[in-house]
Amino acid sequence: MTTTSASTAATRTIFGLIVAVVGLFTLPTILILGLGMLPTVGAMISDRRKEKYATLCVGAMNFTGVLPFMITLWTEDHSYERAFQIIADPFTWLVMYGAAAIGWSIYFVAPSIVGMFIGMRTEQRIQRLRRRQRDLVEEWGPGVAGGRRDEEDTKPATGRPGRGQ
Amino acid sequence: MAERVVIKERVEVDPDRPLPQFDMPNAKAYAAMARREEHGDLIAYVCEARVPYRHSDVEAIRGLSTGAMMRFVEWGVAAWAPARRRLPILIYERPQGGRVAQATTDVLEPMSDERIVRGFITPAIAVLRDLSTRGVPHRAVRPDNLYFSDPAKKLVILGECLTAPPGLHNPAFSETLEQAMAEPSARGRGGIAEDLYSLGVCVIFLLLGRNPVHELGATEMIERKISLGSYAALTGGARIQMNMMELLRGLLSDDARERWSVREVELWIGGRRLTPKQAKLPAKAARPMTIAGRDYENVRSVAEALGRNWLTSGEVVRGHDFDNWLRRSLSDEKVVENVGKVVGSQAAIQNASEAETPRLVTRACMALDPGAPIRHKGFAAHIDGVGAALALDFEREDVRQKVADFINGRFVGLWMSLQARTRSDLSELYSLYDKLPLILNQTGPGFGMERVLYELNDHIHCRSPLIEHLYVTRVEELVPALERVAASKDRTGRPMDRHIAAFAVARSPDVDERFVRPLSGADNSGTDHILAALTLLARVQAMTKNGPAPNLAAWFVDLMKSAINGFHNLKQRKAIEQSISRAAETGLLIELQNIYGDTKSVQRDQQGYARAQQEHQHCGAQIQQLSIELQNRDHMATELGEQVAAVTSGVVGSVGSTAVIILFML
Numbered sequence A: 001m002t003t004t005s006a007s008t009a010a011t012r013t014i015f016g017l018i019v020a021v022v023g024l025f026t027l028p029t030i031l032i033l034g035l036g037m038l039p040t041v042g043a044m045i046s047d048r049r050k051e052k053y054a055t056l057c058v059g060a061m062n063f064t065g066v067l068p069f070m071i072t073l074w075t076e077d078h079s080y081e082r083a084f085q086i087i088a089d090p091f092t093w094l095v096m097y098g099a100a101a102i103g104w105s106i107y108f109v110a111p112s113i114v115g116m117f118i119g120m121r122t123e124q125r126i127q128r129l130r131r132r133q134r135d136l137v138e139e140w141g142p143g144v145a146g147g148r149r150d151e152e153d154t155k156p157a158t159g160r161p162g163r164g165q
Numbered sequence B: 001m002a003e004r005v006v007i008k009e010r011v012e013v014d015p016d017r018p019l020p021q022f023d024m025p026n027a028k029a030y031a032a033m034a035r036r037e038e039h040g041d042l043i044a045y046v047c048e049a050r051v052p053y054r055h056s057d058v059e060a061i062r063g064l065s066t067g068a069m070m071r072f073v074e075w076g077v078a079a080w081a082p083a084r085r086r087l088p089i090l091i092y093e094r095p096q097g098g099r100v101a102q103a104t105t106d107v108l109e110p111m112s113d114e115r116i117v118r119g120f121i122t123p124a125i126a127v128l129r130d131l132s133t134r135g136v137p138h139r140a141v142r143p144d145n146l147y148f149s150d151p152a153k154k155l156v157i158l159g160e161c162l163t164a165p166p167g168l169h170n171p172a173f174s175e176t177l178e179q180a181m182a183e184p185s186a187r188g189r190g191g192i193a194e195d196l197y198s199l200g201v202c203v204i205f206l207l208l209g210r211n212p213v214h215e216l217g218a219t220e221m222i223e224r225k226i227s228l229g230s231y232a233a234l235t236g237g238a239r240i241q242m243n244m245m246e247l248l249r250g251l252l253s254d255d256a257r258e259r260w261s262v263r264e265v266e267l268w269i270g271g272r273r274l275t276p277k278q279a280k281l282p283a284k285a286a287r288p289m290t291i292a293g294r295d296y297e298n299v300r301s302v303a304e305a306l307g308r309n310w311l312t313s314g315e316v317v318r319g320h321d322f323d324n325w326l327r328r329s330l331s332d333e334k335v336v337e338n339v340g341k342v343v344g345s346q347a348a349i350q351n352a353s354e355a356e357t358p359r360l361v362t363r364a365c366m367a368l369d370p371g372a373p374i375r376h377k378g379f380a381a382h383i384d385g386v387g388a389a390l391a392l393d394f395e396r397e398d399v400r401q402k403v404a405d406f407i408n409g410r411f412v413g414l415w416m417s418l419q420a421r422t423r424s425d426l427s428e429l430y431s432l433y434d435k436l437p438l439i440l441n442q443t444g445p446g447f448g449m450e451r452v453l454y455e456l457n458d459h460i461h462c463r464s465p466l467i468e469h470l471y472v473t474r475v476e477e478l479v480p481a482l483e484r485v486a487a488s489k490d491r492t493g494r495p496m497d498r499h500i501a502a503f504a505v506a507r508s509p510d511v512d513e514r515f516v517r518p519l520s521g522a523d524n525s526g527t528d529h530i531l532a533a534l535t536l537l538a539r540v541q542a543m544t545k546n547g548p549a550p551n552l553a554a555w556f557v558d559l560m561k562s563a564i565n566g567f568h569n570l571k572q573r574k575a576i577e578q579s580i581s582r583a584a585e586t587g588l589l590i591e592l593q594n595i596y597g598d599t600k601s602v603q604r605d606q607q608g609y610a611r612a613q614q615e616h617q618h619c620g621a622q623i624q625q626l627s628i629e630l631q632n633r634d635h636m637a638t639e640l641g642e643q644v645a646a647v648t649s650g651v652v653g654s655v656g657s658t659a660v661i662i663l664f665m666l
Helices: A002-025 A027-036 A038-046 A053-075 A080-088 A090-140 A148-153 B055-062 B113-133 B192-208 B218-228 B230-235 B242-251 B262-269 B299-308 B310-318 B320-330 B333-342 B346-351 B354-368 B386-392 B397-408 B412-418 B424-440 B448-456 B475-487 B498-507 B513-520 B527-544 B550-559 B561-565 B570-586 B589-596 B599-631 B633-665
Strands: B005-007 B011-018 B027-034 B042-047 B072-080 B085-093 B146-148 B156-158 B284-291 B294-298 B374-376 B379-381
Touching (some): A027 A053, A027 A080, A053 B633, A090 B599, B005 B085, B113 B262, B192 B242, B284 B299, B284 B310, B284 B320, B294 B299, B310 B320, B333 B354, B379 B386, B424 B448, B475 B527, B475 B550, B498 B513, B527 B550, B527 B589, B550 B561, B599 B633
Antiparallel strands (some): B027 B042
16 A cells, blocks of 8 residues: 555656656747636636536637647747747737637536427427327226226226226 | 907907907907908907916817817917907807806706707717817816807807816816816816816716705815715715716716726717716725814825825824824725835934925825825925916915925925826926926026926916016017017116026027026126126027017117226227117127127227326326426536536537647648
């Protein structure tokens, strides 16, 4: 048990060192990523659910909005200068935060749409079942629904048509 | 003015012209006329429904050619307006000279022996011989049933004999001892010997112009006949010419073996003269036997007294004195042997239970006087007369009880074992009596006393209150009669009762007990009972092939309405209603029975109904569940919506990211 805990801690330390080393060499990227992904951080903070659906929702869209600028940085000039140029462009903010906003929109709109869909489907099923019940009553009479006739039918009756009691 | 009744297109009967001077005790006489044939004046006897007429002898009597008996012309069952019902009507030629005597108490001008021989005995003997060869006894030969055939009143003829069971209206004095001892209604068929005896009685009446013993009651008459012999008892001390004495002693012999036959009478008419036979009286016992405070001196009178006083006779039969009297005083080995055979030893009699006492008395009576009728609990009957007795008084509880006791006593076999000569006609009756207790002791419709009534009377009409007025005598007439009732407006009750069931099973070989047993169900108000009735009548209709009965079918449809309403499947119910309607229109009960009796469709309906109920219940539960889900829709939508949003964003983001990468790579 102790060995396993120590191993896990060591793995984390090594992973952290790698990230730190990689981070030292990719600071412009981190700068754009850090600023661009702030809505996701905000969502993560405000999302109280264990499953973090809001974070996932905002984060996925937010990342899509940040990704073009990161690729621009990587493909043109991976420097602070270029990173600041990108950041300084209001369009950059519009795209990154707009994408995050779309994520938020999806998050807020989806339950209503799903609710509407569930409602429709349930109503349809109820309608279908009621129709079947009506068909049964039409075919077998009101007794089949457990009415007065039903009580009559519980009396012993075998062997002859109906045995009117 | 009532409309004339037509009998078989041959005879018209006028209900407005009664002929009271020709009335029979249970048949009123009316004037009738032939439509085509040359007949003289006719007379129609309208029989009482209660009294069974002699249907089986009608055809034999029709063929008689002699003129010494009222000539039978025709018969039929017809609607008789005054009684508002159907009744049997028998047509005879009217005797032109009227009745010889209106009653047996009448006093007439005595006839000469020559006139009696030429004008009565000779033709009467010819009739009796003719009847005898046809196997039909007259059994209504009595002074008040004699007529003058011509206005000159030369020829005396015998009256009709078909309107009542044999011997029913014969007074005790004109019957042989054996017949007189029985209830008038239970005298049985009898034979030529009984007719010859009655002829002798009529000869005395005509010879003396009166009945010397008319003031005597039946019991007293029987006692006098036993103690004095019939001849002495009936002549009552009157002086009879020697030549007639010989005939009368021969005809009135109390021993049937010694009684003159037709042949002997014919020889006598032909001129043969013998010394008159002396009456052979029963042997006197050394000392009398005391029964109910009276002394009886011979075995026959003891048997008669035991049977008449059956309530107190048990003590006599069980007493030692009875055995002593038999062995020491009577000294008749045959009687002792008979008693030992059917009653048993003295020890067996002593050990018999108290409930056995009436049977002991009956057996003792049989053993003492084997030729007499069987006497049981005050009911004295010849075995072939029980049916008529039951038919005559079926409505009387006491008579039904007496007949039931008689049958349950199973005396017939014992009685037959005591008879000196076996009668072939009785062996058939024996086998019938053997199965009657089984029938009698079953209580359901088709059994019981009603069935006994129809088993013992081959031609009696169905006594069901529903169709009694239609006088149905054959099973072929049953369904048409019910159809007539069904066509009437006041159609109440059901077309089935105990009488109809018993009549059908007794009369038709095609209707056996399987068809009547379902009528015995505990609940005879339900559709089971109606269906059983329908099945029975459908069988009768099918086997008798007597045409459709649409009104009767409609009656059954009304009765079975509740059964059809009980059919669960509405579509199927409608289809069945339509097929029932079609079947009812055909008037064939079997078609209806096939529909109502289809148990498989009922089972299918029951099973389908149970499944439908389950399914309906299941649907209801599902609807309830879905309604709950609908109420909790927001919570579910939130839960699911967030997942959907996450997935959607993930997918859109991935697709977007991929697109961006691809764009930059191009």
